[in-house]
Amino acid sequence: MLNLKKTALAVLALGSSAVFAGTMGPVCTPGNVTVPCPATGWNIGGQALILQTMTDNDISLDIASTPTGVAINTELDAQWNWGFQIEGSYHFNTGNDITLTWYHLDTGWNNTEFAPAFDPETLIGFGHKNRWDAVNGEFGQFVDFSA
Template sequence: MLKKTTLAVLGLTVSTMASAGMYSEPPAPTCTPGDVTVPCEAKQWDLGIQALYLQPIYSAQRGYELGGTLLNNYYNDVDPDWGWGYRLEGSYHFSTGNDITATWMHYDADSRLAPYYGPYYVTALEDFLPGTFRQYVDNRFDQVNLVMGQHVDFGLLKNARFYGGLQYADIQVDSTYYYNVPLTVQAGTFGVRTFNNTDFNGVGPVIGIDYAYDVTPSFSITANTAGSILYGTSRINRADVYNVGLVALNDYGSKHSIVPSVEAKLGANYAYPVAQGMLNIQGGYQVVNYFNALQDIEFQCCTRTVAFSDFGLYGPYFGLKWVG
């Protein structure tokens, strides 16, 4: 009797376990992400220099000048010449992937543009006369960043550096128009020039990401994006000057401005081991744009209003950076 009872209990237990196995939910799938790590603690320095070959670009009123004649007018794109600049960089690396980095980007290039068409002021008439002119433009740009960054590895092939800090920018665009004037005006003025100068300087927070994908242990594809919001002062000065020394017309304005900016780069990096560290050979293409940073005097039937313009730079870069 005891034997039969024991067999019955064992049979019921096996049946219950089998039923539970048949009707229980399957185990949930698991996903194992790639490792996200920071470098081991280290103290290093790096120094870098890049050559920049860039072209300035504007928007709105400052991006155009009139062409043609009084009765047959059209808009000419202001297309400044390409010019050289440079970027200097220095960093101190410490702890587990942290760094303090200072960078300085400098650009200064002149352009000679023609022919354009526009008004100049004649004091004897107390009015504007139309005329053709040649334009000389000097674009100057300085950008200084002081930031703190954190390096992060995403698996074996991908890494990124997140950074934030302060940015200072100084933008100056000075334009001089040399007019072709009639003999009657030439006799009284000995020539007419117009100075149309604008600038912006400001400071504010900046954040960004440097990204790299290692194709080989030495060669990587790189990308960067950054953004800032600067608070500063924007100014405009437009003056018609006769070569006899008379300032016939002078417009000046200054205002506080909030100017956002964006920056992006796409390039490549080759790391070459040297006796005292690593030498990185860099190259790529970059764009920088400051929104509504500049002012301009806009003429509408010889009435003068203020317009705003972006300031941008774009072009290739190449350079070297030593880490050790």
């Protein structure tokens, strides 16, 4: 019985939010096409991203000291790293907007050491670091073609 009361209370709480929801703002309707009324405004936002670089591949090293027919292969481990995305947009006129977005990732060093099978006394080490930046610029126009 207690679960039924909790469920009924949850349904009422969620259902009542629709009663208080506002209506759609004013729109300008030239003909059959609906566009927002002229307005200006700014939006800014950002997100923290956890990204995995896809460098999880086998690496072959060409080293002059290897015996003929012997290849040195090792595997790099993919890393999870924090990055971010920052976005800003300006809205103007009747549904126009310009948006600029920047994605950034800067990984730490992925250092690897191994001893080749043909010469266990030799220790070979190498490392790599990934850096990724992407900037997107977009221009948009909001139009509703429904009649």
